[in-house]
Amino acid sequence: MARRVQTRTSRPAQVTAPSVAKNHGTKSARRSAAPSVWPKAPVQGPLGPAPDAVAAFETAIGDLQRHRYQDAAKRFKLLLTAFPAEQALLDRVRVYLSLCEREQQRRPPAPKTIEERLTLATAALNNGDDATAERLASGVLTETPDHDLALYLLAAVCARRGETDGALARLERAMAVSPDVRAQARHDVDFDVLRSLSAFQQLLDAPHTLAGGNRRGKRPVR
Numbered sequence: 001m002a003r004r005v006q007t008r009t010s011r012p013a014q015v016t017a018p019s020v021a022k023n024h025g026t027k028s029a030r031r032s033a034a035p036s037v038w039p040k041a042p043v044q045g046p047l048g049p050a051p052d053a054v055a056a057f058e059t060a061i062g063d064l065q066r067h068r069y070q071d072a073a074k075r076f077k078l079l080l081t082a083f084p085a086e087q088a089l090l091d092r093v094r095v096y097l098s099l100c101e102r103e104q105q106r107r108p109p110a111p112k113t114i115e116e117r118l119t120l121a122t123a124a125l126n127n128g129d130d131a132t133a134e135r136l137a138s139g140v141l142t143e144t145p146d147h148d149l150a151l152y153l154l155a156a157v158c159a160r161r162g163e164t165d166g167a168l169a170r171l172e173r174a175m176a177v178s179p180d181v182r183a184q185a186r187h188d189v190d191f192d193v194l195r196s197l198s199a200f201q202q203l204l205d206a207p208h209t210l211a212g213g214n215r216r217g218k219r220p221v222r
Helices: 002-024 027-037 051-065 069-082 087-106 114-126 130-143 148-161 164-177 181-186 189-194 198-205
Strands: none
Touching (some): 051 069, 051 087, 114 130, 114 148, 148 181, 164 181, 164 189, 164 198, 181 198, 189 198
16 A cells, blocks of 8 residues: 555656746757657648649540550559559559450450551451541551552542542542552442543553552452
8 A cells, every 4th residue: 555655646746847847948848749749740641642643544544535455554554653652543543454454355456557557448348348448548648648559449438439539539549659450440349330431431541651650459359
């Protein structure tokens, strides 16, 4: 009992120490009081993801919505390494990255070379997909304006649509680049709509000295 009395009576004397130290403004008292008076600022800063992370995420989502899965996947991977602290955002990034990777496995790689694009354009035209054939051939012409096969394919698209002026203009340019296009057009059913036109017959009967050129591709005659 006596030991407990001494323990209890010794603590009140220590309670006055902080108040005394506070009144005198001692440095030791201020150091000991600092953690309770000025809490340490949070490392993460304000709530919510960083603006840069949000902007990068939205750009990646834009690529995903446009079905540009390869570009979107690259951006999502960059987010994982550039913003490791944004865990809530990165959880969503991983989901979308997985979606991009699945879509890339399902879809064949986009054609890159002119030959690959024109091969697909020819197949599309033979399958009745005029829009795809036109898109691919037009893309080639933006890079190589005098590509004979691209011009020939666009002439066929125009003829099938009944656009005789466009078909004749492109066919004439294709023949100027490569005269052997003439023999191909002579038997191509896509140009049946043009056969009654004198302008088409003149193109077929023109001499081979129009202009020279190396044939860079050939559309299979159906």
